[in-house]
Amino acid sequence: SLTDRLQDVFKRLRGHAKLSEKQVQEVMREIRLALLEADVNFKVAKEFVSQVQERAVGQEVLQSLTPAQQVIKIVNEEMVELLGSKENAVNFSGKLPVTIMLIGLQGSGKTTAAAKLARHLKSKGRSPMLVAADVYRPAAVEQLKVLGEKIGVEVTGSANQKPLDIVEKAVKAALKAGHDTVIIDTAGRLHIDSEMMQEISQIKKRFKPQEILLTVDAMTGQDAVNVALAFKEQVDFDGIVLTKLDGDARGGAALSMRAVTGKPIKFASVGEKLEDLEPFYPDRMASRILG
Amino acid sequence: ALAARRFDEDFWENAEEILISADVGLPMSVEVVEAVKTRLTALKVKEPEEALQAFKDVVAEKLSVGETGIKFNPDGVTVILVVGVNGTGKTTTIAKLANYMHEQGKTVILAAADTFRAAAIEQLEVWGERVGVHTVKHRPGSDSAAVAYDAVEAAQARGIDAVIVDTAGRLHTKVNLMEELRKIKRIVERKVPVTEVLLVLDATTGQNGLIQARQFKETVGVTGIVLTKLDGTAKGGIVVAIEHELGIPIKFIGVGEKMHDLLPFDPTGFAEALFS
Numbered sequence A: 001s002l003t004d005r006l007q008d009v010f011k012r013l014r015g016h017a018k019l020s021e022k023q024v025q026e027v028m029r030e031i032r033l034a035l036l037e038a039d040v041n042f043k044v045a046k047e048f049v050s051q052v053q054e055r056a057v058g059q060e061v062l063q064s065l066t067p068a069q070q071v072i073k074i075v076n077e078e079m080v081e082l083l084g085s086k087e088n089a090v091n092f093s094g095k096l097p098v099t100i101m102l103i104g105l106q107g108s109g110k111t112t113a114a115a116k117l118a119r120h121l122k123s124k125g126r127s128p129m130l131v132a133a134d135v136y137r138p139a140a141v142e143q144l145k146v147l148g149e150k151i152g153v154e155v156t157g158s159a160n161q162k163p164l165d166i167v168e169k170a171v172k173a174a175l176k177a178g179h180d181t182v183i184i185d186t187a188g189r190l191h192i193d194s195e196m197m198q199e200i201s202q203i204k205k206r207f208k209p210q211e212i213l214l215t216v217d218a219m220t221g222q223d224a225v226n227v228a229l230a231f232k233e234q235v236d237f238d239g240i241v242l243t244k245l246d247g248d249a250r251g252g253a254a255l256s257m258r259a260v261t262g263k264p265i266k267f268a269s270v271g272e273k274l275e276d277l278e279p280f281y282p283d284r285m286a287s288r289i290l291g
Numbered sequence B: 001a002l003a004a005r006r007f008d009e010d011f012w013e014n015a016e017e018i019l020i021s022a023d024v025g026l027p028m029s030v031e032v033v034e035a036v037k038t039r040l041t042a043l044k045v046k047e048p049e050e051a052l053q054a055f056k057d058v059v060a061e062k063l064s065v066g067e068t069g070i071k072f073n074p075d076g077v078t079v080i081l082v083v084g085v086n087g088t089g090k091t092t093t094i095a096k097l098a099n100y101m102h103e104q105g106k107t108v109i110l111a112a113a114d115t116f117r118a119a120a121i122e123q124l125e126v127w128g129e130r131v132g133v134h135t136v137k138h139r140p141g142s143d144s145a146a147v148a149y150d151a152v153e154a155a156q157a158r159g160i161d162a163v164i165v166d167t168a169g170r171l172h173t174k175v176n177l178m179e180e181l182r183k184i185k186r187i188v189e190r191k192v193p194v195t196e197v198l199l200v201l202d203a204t205t206g207q208n209g210l211i212q213a214r215q216f217k218e219t220v221g222v223t224g225i226v227l228t229k230l231d232g233t234a235k236g237g238i239v240v241a242i243e244h245e246l247g248i249p250i251k252f253i254g255v256g257e258k259m260h261d262l263l264p265f266d267p268t269g270f271a272e273a274l275f276s
Ligand SMILES: Nc1nc2c(ncn2[C@@H]2O[C@H](COP(=O)(O)OP(=O)(O)OP(=O)(O)O)[C@@H](O)[C@H]2O)c(=O)[nH]1
Pocket: A104, A105, A106, A107, A108, A109, A110, A111, A112, A113, A134, A137, A140, A186, A187, A188, A189, A215, A243, A244, A245, A246, A247, A269, A270, A271, A272, A276, B086, B087, B117, B169, B171
């Protein structure tokens, strides 16, 4: 673990009254190593480490009696602060039905997350409707329908219509049936596919969802920054759902995306079952990233 | 290294960063840089352009492990077991692979052994119809190994060349699911050896890809990797570490969501793309 590695470094450096620049770099290198191992983007890692260095040197912890512990404390605090956000709730304000849209790369967990959100909101007393707006992937609509059936949530959509028409019909039907929330599942897409990015921009423009959530696989590596930035710049979103956190991926992508886009991580998907959705806990994520 | 001194620290740091940003990982990136330094010294290289070529060559060589192409069973049905964590592109890859083999004159049937995930069987069936191959399936929730076994039996009865088995996505950390995979292979091998176990890896995956490869290899013996979603911006550099440590060849790459978006792996092309 990082704690062990830092303790080893400081053991070797013991007996020095004040650490040289080179020795400070040795300590910082261990932190950078741990971050890269955890898939934190290399530019974000560099920036993060320099902030830690500034604090560590400024607070003179490097010469303290327990330097490793103190450095870890700073690293952890900096990370929890960076990962945390005050805007973690879903925005339910505005005219009904409240519309939530899920977007993201192929296979990131959108369809499952849509159903999970529906179940979660239903348990909170809301009346959601699911909209299957993925008309490309074979049996995508069926997939959402099977999940909707499991939780007793109505699913609209069909593969023979256009996504904009599907959403329009769904919103009308939702209002008529008294549903206060509409959750739109969209097809997986590449951030460099301008046509597909246009599609979700159009849905956004016309239906003004109160909440647009980007789903990202927790095992995503360095590319997470490119993806998050592109979705932010071309469509913009309100929060991130980090998925497959029940695995052993360290999840450094979370830190990278938060640092680079400023968007909060709102939910953590921790399994394939529909109840496997949790609020995002920055302190747990920080411990996980640091291994 | 003498040649290395012709290039300053910035040059090597920049090279390391290109590798890291491609998900090659820090330890492997350091190893690649060292290999290049050695090579440049030996070749007495002076120009940065030649150094870039050395990087591409070193990476391409590291990725030239093992044989590409599907290993066919000389004495019977060829069984290809497709495995990997959730959402990497297994089902879509199977459709592409069936199409590829079909175009090469092989007869293929599919086994819908993902009996767990919502509409997984339907998804594979739609693909099977598009490709023009039969899909063996049971009811959702039924035993995966039984589906695979039945598919092999059907292939044997009809003289079909190959069976491609679709399995449910599973995290390598889930012991019972990894055990199920072992069971599927074991049950099939009562009939014929499984000549190919393909691990489908998403190119956007970071360092966890190496852990996935280790676990799947240990559990069910991976004979090849298919690296998907290379049509995105992720470089898939984790395969360098995978091939280096585990010696598993990359057999194909996925470059899109359509039937023809599967290409045989080309180490030179991959190395070229990594540094572009
Ligand atoms: N273990 C685990 N699996 C998950 C989680 N979320 C989703 N999955 C699985 O990941 C796979 C992909 O999930 P989907 O919901 O189909 O992903 P998607 O983003 O809708 O995929 P596309 O529509 O093709 O882009 C499925 O096998 C899901 O069961 C999670 O939190 N943990």
